[in-house]
Structure formats: C-alpha cells, structure tokens
Amino acid sequence: MKLYFADTIFSPIFRRYFFYFDSYPLVIQIAIILTTIAITATIIAYGSILYRRYSGWKRDRRLAKLNPRIDDLITDTVILNEELALGTPPEKIELDLSGFARLKYRDMFVRQALIDRIMHYRKNFVGDLGYLLRQLYIDLDLEKDSVKKLKSPQWNKKVQGLVELTALDMQISDVNILPLTNSKNRELRAEARHAYIKLSKNEPFKFFDIATEPLLMWDQIELFKIITTNKDIVLPNFARWVTYSNNKSIVSFCLKLIIHYNQTEAIPAVIKLLDNRDHYLRADAIQCLGKLKVEEAEDKLVSIYNNQPLNCQIEILKALGRIGSGRHLEFLKSEFIRSQDFDIRKNAARSIIKHGALSQNMLGDLMSVSSEENQLILKHCMNPLIKY
Amino acid sequence: MTFTNAGTVLLIEDDEIMLKVIERILLKEGYQVLVARNGKEAMQRLEQGGFNLVITDLMMPYANGFEVISKVKSSDKSKGIPVIVISSVGNEDSIMEGFRLGADDFLKKPIMAGELMIRVKRLISTSKS
DSSP, X not given: OOOOGGGSTTHHHHIIIIITGGXXXXXXXXXXXXXXXXXXXXXXXXXXXXXXXXXXXXXXXXXXXXXXXXXXXXXXXXXXXXXXXXXXXGGGOOOOOHHHHHTTTTSHHHHHHHHHXXXXXXXXBOHHHHHHHHHHHHHTTHHHHHHHHHTOSXXXXXXXXXXXXXXXXXXXXXXXXXXXXXOSSHHHHHHXXXXXXXXXXXXXXTHHHHOOSOXXXXXXXXXXXXXXXXXXXXXXXXXXXXXXXXXXXXHHHHHHHHHHTTOGGGHHHHHHGGGOSOHHHHHHHHHHHHHTXXXXXXXXXXXXXXXXXXXXXXXXXXXXHHHOOSTTHHHXXXXXXXXXXXXXXXXXXXXXXXXXXXXXHHHHHHHHHSOHHHHHHHHHHHOTTSOO | OOOSOOOEEEEEOSOHHHHHXXXXXXXXXXXXXXXXXXXXXXHXXXXXXXXXXXXXXXXXXXXXHHHHHHHHHHSTTTTXXXXXXXXXXXXXXXXXXXXXXXXXXXXXXXXXXXXXXXHHHHHHHHHHO
C-alpha cells in the first residue's frame, strides 16, 4: 500500500496549516511565510556553520598528521643537508626528493601543506638554508601551483598565489602581475603592487605607468615601508611620474618618495607642479619644496600665495619656515599681523621662530606690539616642548 | 654526526618549527639541548640549571624573553651564562632593552643557521674560559 505524506502523523498539522491557509487573514499568512523563511534560513545557516567547522576539523586533523612528516622531510633534506654541512655551495646541491614522493605530494592538499610549511621555514631562515628551501619549492614544482592561483577567478586565491610567490622570491612575469596591480579589488591591487615592488629587479615602479586606480593612504604607507626597507631596490627619478602621471595619488606618493630620498634632480618637476589645477597636489608640491629646502622656490611661493586656498597658504608658510633663508621674514610678519585666520597666524609665527637667530629682533618687536591673542600664539610657538 | 658534548644549551622558543630546527642543528653540532616551549617552562628549567648557554625568543606566552634574561642574569648561579636572543621583534627599543638586561647577543629573524652556530660556539667557549 502506498503511503502518502499527508497520511503520516504530520497530516493533521499540515491540514491545519496548509489546507486552510487561504482562509487565514493576510497578516497571518505573511507571518507564516516569514516564520517559515526564518526557520529555513536558520537551519541553513547552522548547517553551513557545522559543515565548515567539520571541514576545518577534518583539515586540521589531516594536517596534524601530515605536518610532522613534512617537517621531518624538510629537516632531513634541507636543514641537515650533508652536502651543505661539508661546505658545498647551495647552488650546486641537488636535493634528494625520494622522501617527498612517499608523501604523495601530487595530492593538492599535500602540495598546499608543503607550500605553507616551506613558507613558514623561509620566514625564519635566510642564507644557505633559505636558498635550499626555495630550491625545494622549485624542485617539487610547487611554483606552478602558485602561478595557477594567479589565474583563478577568485580574488582571494590570486592574493594567496602572490603571497606565496613573494615569500619565496619567485619571479612573476609582467603579463601575470601587471594587470593585477590595477585590479578593481582593493586587497588584490595592494598585494599585487607590493609583490611587484619586491620581485621586480629592474623596474619595480613600472606599475606606476599603468595605475589608474588610486593609491589609498594605507597602501601608500605599506608601499613606503617596503620601498624604504628594501636595500636592493633600483631607485628611478620619481620626477618622471610627477611630470607625466595622470593619477593624482601616484604623483602625491612620488612627492613623498622624492622627499625621503632627497632627489634634488626632481626639483624642476616639483616646481612645475605649482601650476597644477588640483590644490591638494599643489599643497603636496609646496610641502616637498619646503622639506627639500629649495631656496630658489621661495620667490615663486610668495608670489602665488594670495591666489591659493587655505591649505596651500598654510603649506607655503610652513615651507618658508623650513627653508629659513630669512629673505621673506617681512612677508611672514605681515601675514602674522594682518591675517584674521588663526591657522595662518599660528603657522606664520612658527615659521618666523624657525628662522632662529635671523628672527630674534623681529620676535622682540612682535611681542611688544602684538595683540594679547597674538602674544599667546607666539609664546605657544616658542615653547620648545611643543613640537610641530 | 658528532657525538662529543660541546656543551648544553637551553633553547626557549614557542614556535614549534624554529624549536625543532634549531634543536636538530645544535644536536648535530654535538650540543646537548634542553627545550622550553613557553616562559613558564623556561622559568622551571632555569631553576634546575645544568646548561652553558641560553637561546631565547622574546615574544612567548606566560613570561617573555626579557623576563628570562632578567632571571638568568639576576641569579648568582646563572649570571655568567651567556644569553642569545632570537626574535622577529627587531626594533631598537627591544634590542636595547635586551642588552640592558644582560643579553650577550641578538639575532633578528629570519636568521642564518651558520651564523647562529658560530655565535653559539664563540659564547660557549668564552664562558668556559
């Protein structure tokens, strides 16, 4: 006899809720639908969480068995390599991979575990051991896996591939990496740019040429750290991008690098930037000229002062203080006395004080003739404990 | 493989890989190795004594490397024992603090195994003489 669902013990419930569903008021109908959706969504969510946790637990259990075997193999093959101990140069050592064959390293899970483990070892060891670990990665053909990840449609896989290749100092062809430096995805873009600077030996800043996406402040900080801590990096003349780049964030970043590396050969390009229509870029250029103490730019800065917005005017005042030639002390004094804007007066005062001995007499005069508020500003700026 | 006992090293490291690798290298060079995987175990080992050199990490659970250095250098029993710090924390303040507390050497991760061995040999021979 065929047993229908409606004939089971659930039938009274279903009859009650579904057979008479049409007869319920609309509010009740909506409530039933929403409740059903909520319960179903909760069940799916819990099911998915349980599934993920179970997969994670299974993966951890497998890794717990696998990692000690990998560690032993790496230790025997690389760390305690007999030939290395006998003084053979690492580039002449052929690694014995027979142990890895027993590990079934063709399995994707095992290969990923191997990559992760080799990366971890390489984070802790450089020199000959670092070289051999990289060699092991190449000999096991793990490089192909990482390059394959760069072509994955998932952005997180691409980032993973970049991290692996960067950690193991592998070269990535421009065809693979350059498009990623301009990706719409912020994380991927940042990682690709970091990787490009780290791995490109000849032209680490080539991606500046094609960058249309902005270089966000956080990216700039990260890139700045990578560039300034990498001793082997080939430094170009950053004036190239200051002059030709249409990407404002790249120009702004290059100005920071010009300051850091004291690239005086870039000064003409920076002075040209004072005519740029973007006032944020002008402010960055003025700051750059001030920090590089470009005395020949002082007259131009003073001449454009009155046509600038507040942020640029403040930068001009700061720049005059940094350059400190003393030729424009009267200008600073007049701005301090004349201006109604507090920031202008404060920065003019600071710049006058920065002139040191050159402005001693002027400071005495200002203290005697200034208003009470201006005297307070001067005293505040003269306090050596208050930095700016 | 060398079987002579060149000295006993107390190795304090919470990273299992680093611990295992350095231990294997030291054993291969003929040193006996005592290991501690965190600050608490390190303090117990320091009480027991019986080592000629301490290699310690800085960032560890329970007690950090600075506390380990202080403990070694403040005890009459162990104050002559050299301490090598291996750490990924390489800022000036940490290095200075380590040396101020009495550390004899500092290596920033990533390290070169050969360089570590030379430093270990030199410090052990200096302390023995």
